[in-house]
Amino acid sequence: MRASAFHITTLKEAPNDAEITSHRLMMRSGMIRKLAGGIYNYMPLGLRVIRKVEHIIRQEMDAAGALELLMPVVQPAELWMESGRWEQYGPELLRMKDRHGRDFVLQPTSEEVITDIARNEIQSWRQLPVNFYHIQTKFRDERRPRFGVMRGREFTMKDAYSFDRDVASAQKSYQVMFDAYMKIFSRMGLTFRAVSADTGSIGGSQSHEFQVIADIGEDLIVYDPASSYAANIELAPAPCLLTQRQAASAPLTPTPTPGAAKCEAVAELLGTPLSQTVKSIVLATDPEKGPAQVWLLLLRGDHELNEIKTGKVPGLNKGFRFATEAEIIEHFGCKPGYLGPVKMVKPVKVIADLTVANMHNFICGANQEDFHLTGVNWARDLPEPDLITDLRNVVEGDQAPDGKGTLAIQRGIEVGHVFYLGTKYSEALKATFLDEGGKPALMEMGCYGIGVTRIVGAAIEQNHDAKGIVWPRAIAPFEVAICAVGWGKSQAVRDAAEALYAELKAKGVDVILDDRDLRPGIMFAEWELIGPPVRITVGERGLNDGVIELLGRKQTEAARVPLSDCCTQTLALLETY
Structure with missing residues (x-):
């Protein structure tokens, strides 16, 4: 990819309504452009990140045995009425009528539709277990959309749904998805915690959230530094702080x-x-x-x-x-x-x-x-x-549930959630199969969501500095930016930059060659804002000494590297991101 053929439009200042770091940096770097409250256009730069997030998700979901399909954005109200959520879901469910007066919704989630698929497609225990997933647009009519893609109205989500014969096999499916999520967020280079959580409006009896650790996070995560215990503050049990009641010793x-x-x-x-x-x-x-x-x-x-x-x-x-x-x-x-x-x-x-x-x-x-x-x-x-x-939120220093350690609290951004649903939806929608004895039985279900576009914002909240974004390699829009200083004046610069670009591409590196002939200061500032892990500077002065400059995004000083060794050292530097 050449920068002259790519759409790069950065801003010096973010719009006034950009409240948090990720919103400001996504606007300034040209990743998104606002269309309406909580609704954004994802520009080419932002879409590249989204596609990399989706690629990792697909690879791990497929490896876990899940099957991809695609369900519609628009869903008939009848299914929501069957499940009981037509009345229960609240104003976030955007309801609408078609020209014939029939009720529909813009999907915020797909439990009803996937259960309808299962009850029509699955007849026998031999077809179970099965796990279907899709990556699709969702819409939730937030009362006050804010924080850019962190709490927008339209967003992209991966949601998966498992169907099993009994509770034991459903728990196995749940664990498979839990493990897959651990791999997904690890591969994305994010610092995160898996925490026990409330099931909320989705329902069910067991759930875990996957929280990216960030100071701006809306969720409070309670954890014991000395053990594996972690939970959303909504679910964390708060102990009694007084072992027994003492006798009255003061007058009323x-x-x-x-x-x-x-x-x-x-x-x-x-x-x-x-x-x-x-x-x-x-x-x-x-x-x-x-x-x-x-x-x-x-x-x-x-x-x-x-x-x-x-x-x-x-x-x-x-x-x-x-x-x-x-x-x-x-x-x-x-x-x-x-x-x-x-x-x-x-x-x-x-x-x-x-x-x-x-x-x-x-x-x-x-x-x-x-x-x-x-x-x-x-x-x-x-x-x-x-x-x-127990009515209260835990506080820092409370005793851990195992009675051994004390609890700490940190903020997190929820980017994934896994639920064991049981028969909540299969019973409501009569999704049954014939068991080994030929008798109808309700399918045991689980559901598993990842906020694809929210991951982008969460990653930026966790990885930025005063200059801009500092992307983990796996989801960076580009892994390497080659800045050709003096492109229009020096054939030597053009030849060296082109050769290096071709060599890195041949090694599978996602590299962009900046051939726009901008002043170095402007060029460098833009790439610091956009945040690829590695920047290579090719200039005539360095080439005269047989070197180029190699700079990791987390580093403050560039290394002068022999041109002949640049590709090898770039690959080594990328491994640290």
């Missing part, structure tokens, strides 16, 4: 706390640790008939509510919302900010976090504006909670 006292509506302000005002306060979170559930049920959740003041765990609490597991101010006043006799579990106006369901249930002499709202209660104790001052359970 209404204490003025004017203007202190948050635990942090109360602790500061009273000169007490934040860990001695208890925060009140009021939720409501709406039964089919009758008034709403109000719930009071209690957490230590320095802890945060985990809504995923909350959504699994009996009574809250069918959906909950935050209570309205009117509901709060009705049950507590006070506006939010000074709420607590002592002497409520109307009874509510009280759920205490594990740690709160063992606290004593704690501080909570008095259900009176500008007042809190100090010296609050269970049993003496208020009844035992209706339920004691």
